């Protein structure tokens with residue numbers, strides 16, 4: 001595996017960047033050679049599977065396709081940034097304790113879903129990249145370890161444009177990580193982050209989120225497809241309005257034959273609070289009251305339809321379903 005951090009540090013010290021622009025081609029060659037070794041049978045299949053699991057990915061057959069969850073690492077967040085301010089600390093601790101979480105600091109996993117069905121290889125979000133937090137941005141190395149070639153991705157579908165979902169769209173050479181993909185984004189989300197007055201309307205401690213999105217959008221734009229909630233983004237994948245976390249946030253129902261799995265994004269983020277106390281406003285939602293309504297509506301739908309789910313920030317790999325429990329809900333891991 002390439003040591004991305006050391007390599008990128010060295011590259012960034014280089015005054016002339018253009019002589020290094022052939023790196024994506026080199027990366028592709030490395031991946032192709034790896035694929036050739038795997039195809040030759042030189043490495044026993046069992047070893048490959050064990051390696052993939054260790055390296056932070058999880059794969060399962062689903063309907064007529066394959067669903068793979070690849071880890072982007074995890075976030076390290078101060079409790080004050082994400083936990084509801086209005087709830088008594090002891091009440092909050094009581095809910096979090098059962099799940100081994102503290103009110104001081106949260107460490108949510110980051111799960112990126114890859115859906116492969118026929119020739120279509122759809123990646124939901126692209127992780128944080130190397131400019132957000134050292135504990136995140138592991139997508140490319142975990143894809144390489146699992147033998148997934150970013151050049152094979154046909155579609156990237158964004159749930160929203162927060163850093164941990166969007167910033168990984170560019171590699172350390174400012175190249176799109178999936179050069180051949182169409183990039184799909186909710187229209188409302190694109191419009192919000194692109195607007196000229198969004199930066200000045202955003203609290204200072206989150207202005208980097210706006211700048212980060214605006215710096216990356218021009219690279220995506222030539223390959224962009226905007227969609228609206230309720231539309232089919234690509235065949236079999238339906239966008240669901242789960243706004244509140246951000247103005248245009250969408251989740252996605254992936255249909256495979258008679259089965260469906262909902263890729264949640266950040267509509268349900270915390271394995272304790274989002275399910276047991278979905279009516280508590282969360283500091284991580286841009287519109288906390290709208291996000292509460294969204295969570296309640298979504299939880300009802302997921303139970304009624306008995307959908308399987310995959311949650312971006314639920315404990316890795318984030319797969320499971322929702323069950324009714326004691327007048328509330330629970331996440332039941334697969």
Ligand SMILES: [Zn+2]
Pocket residue numbers: 162164165266312313
């Ligand atoms: Zn997130």
